[in-house]
Amino acid sequence: MLQDIYPQRLNNQYDCVKPTADSRVFFFKDRTVLLSFKDDGVISVPTYDEISQGAESLKIEYIYLFRVDKTNYFLAMTHCRLSMSGYEYKNVTILRSIISQEICFAGATAFHLFNWYRSNRFCGSCGKPLTPDTKERILRCRNCNNLVFPKISPAVIVAIKNKDKLLMTKYAGREYTNYALVAGFTEIGETVEETVAREVMEEVGLKVKNIRYYKSQPWGFDSNLLLGFVADLDGDDMINLDTEELSLAQWFNREDIPISDDGVSLTKALIGAFKDNKI
Incomplete structure (x- = not known):
């Protein structure tokens, strides 16, 4: 099944770190995902270095997602639709047909968290903005102390x-x-x-x-x-x-x-x- 990526391992423990040049970055827009399509048929997730060169003028918030072996994955939160040569937005269902089991599982899990972050910008109890916790995967309301965990x-x-x-x-x-x-x-x-x-x-x-x-x-x-x-x-x-x-x-x-x-x-x-x- 898609989660069976052994000998690789997905570590979902939250870590308050910044992306580095070789970090992988998921961009989602509604139910589409930005992927790189190479001439040799290889499909990949863009790196932070590639994104930085192609999206210098965009306001992007990078959120740490998880780690697969030594590779950190991040979520790019932006209202803009990124346009870069060699990259296309495709329906997320394309991830199911990608040969790389790592990309399939990582993409599905990243999409899960994307929808959670996108749907929980404000507190459901008092209406104030929610802010990410620095130690755990939690969205915290600093006004009423409401805690919002990922929806499963x-x-x-x-x-x-x-x-x-x-x-x-x-x-x-x-x-x-x-x-x-x-x-x-x-x-x-x-x-x-x-x-x-x-x-x-x-x-x-x-x-x-x-x-x-x-x-x-x-x-x-x-x-x-x-x-x-x-x-x-x-x-x-x-x-x-x-x-x-x-x-x-x-x-x-x-x-x-x-x-x-x-x-x-x-x-x-x-x-x-x-x-x-x-x-």
């Missing part, structure tokens, strides 16, 4: 098994049109196992049993922590589709599953594991 929304993804069949779905009205699995967010006062049972009933009208944990995944594209589960069908296999959420839900025999693990998403990892008879 827990959500479940469930592979529903009916012997040698897997229930696969497609979303209704979303940008992502490939096959997926039943998924949804955990509600207040709910365990993740209860979320699995509720989402399955709401989206496809089925009951499940033997709910068991598979793996988890940080999914910075949507500020989520995804929790993967496997569950067995309990009773009737007749699907009652929630057409507001899904456009399709269908049982697939193991040998007929049309997609495989892409090495990026938890959804594809679950589907691939079932296809390979590992779950």
Whole structure:
């Protein structure tokens, strides 16, 4: 999955440091990211040295994000859209298709923090400006002492098994049109196992049993922590589709599953594991 960058390691501990020439810098504008596209096909994140030469006249705030091995990554906060030769803004979904697992994971995590910083400029309690803490990843209100931590929304993804069949779905009205699995967010006062049972009933009208944990995944594209589960069908296999959420839900025999693990998403990892008879 995208977070599996071993032997490299992402260190997310906050550090109040300034960028150096070889630091990597993420620029985001809405849901686009600035990347370098070389003639040899290599895609990279611009360095601070490159940015400094191409954006001398812009007012940019650099925020430390994290470190991958010895490389520091920063977020560039600016209202301007940077224009530099050899660099293009692309939809953040391009990160999922980049060969470098480090850039994919770093970009998704950086986008998570970009959305958090952008959405929390002012205190939700008193309306005063929030300021970054110098020791931890916190936004602090100096007027009322309110502390704002990064938003992380827990959500479940469930592979529903009916012997040698897997229930696969497609979303209704979303940008992502490939096959997926039943998924949804955990509600207040709910365990993740209860979320699995509720989402399955709401989206496809089925009951499940033997709910068991598979793996988890940080999914910075949507500020989520995804929790993967496997569950067995309990009773009737007749699907009652929630057409507001899904456009399709269908049982697939193991040998007929049309997609495989892409090495990026938890959804594809679950589907691939079932296809390979590992779950």
